[in-house]
Every structure is written in structure tokens, then in C-alpha cells.
Amino acid sequence: MQRLDFQLERDFIELNQLLKLVGLVDSGGAGKAMVAGGAVRVDGVVELRKTCKIRAGQRVEVGDVRIDVAAG
Template identity: 40%
Template structure:
């Protein structure tokens, strides 16, 4: 597994929707592709497949997709 990338939440946000993490990190070409990958069971959250496109990811969650890992972190 590669190094874990960090996804900082915007100041004041408590969560980010799962599909937005894939889109913003550039792991997919757009929101539609992200949602498709999620519904197809290609994305894991904290080690388990999650098919909810709008799952609320919070600080500490680790998202895995396409041999990439992203950890949701608080804004520094």
C-alpha cells in the first residue's frame, strides 16, 4: 500500500461526503465516476467496503480506493 494522503476538512466542517474525497483528491475524473466506483463496491472506509455515496466521513476515517489511501484530518 502506498503512503497515506491526507484530506483536511474545511474549517467548521464536521464531515465530508465519501464521493467528494475521491473527486477532490483526483482519484477519479468527476463526481459521477466517484459515485459509480462506490456503488460498485470498489471503495473501502476503515477497511470495509461501503457503498453509500454520501457516507459522512469524519476525522480519522481512512478511505481506500485503487491502491490509494486517504485519511480525513482536521484542518491545521
């Protein structure tokens, strides 16, 4: 499994924007489509809310990629 660390510089980031910023998708729209398709897990649970607020300490998984979100 590939592991990515993301440093959060504010209280939260929207899930679709996180996917874009770490380079898993080319745009926020593509991130929304990925989330809507059920391909994204947040803390081990499938997340279908495209703009779900991701906060420090949470883990996001897409396929074999894991993103650990930490406070910046």
C-alpha cells in the same frame, strides 16, 4: 501503497466528493459509480453508500491508495 492526507475543513465530506477532491476521479458522478461498484473501503469495510459522511479520523481506501482524513 500510496498515502494521501486530506484536511477536512467542516464536520464531514461526502464520500464521492472526497474521491473527486483528492483526484481519484474526475467528477462526483464517477465517484458515485466507483463506490457503487464496491471499490471503496471506509475504515476497512466496503462502503456502498455513495454520499456516506466521512469525518476526521477516518481512513478511505481505493485499490492501493489510502486517504487519511484529518481535521483542518
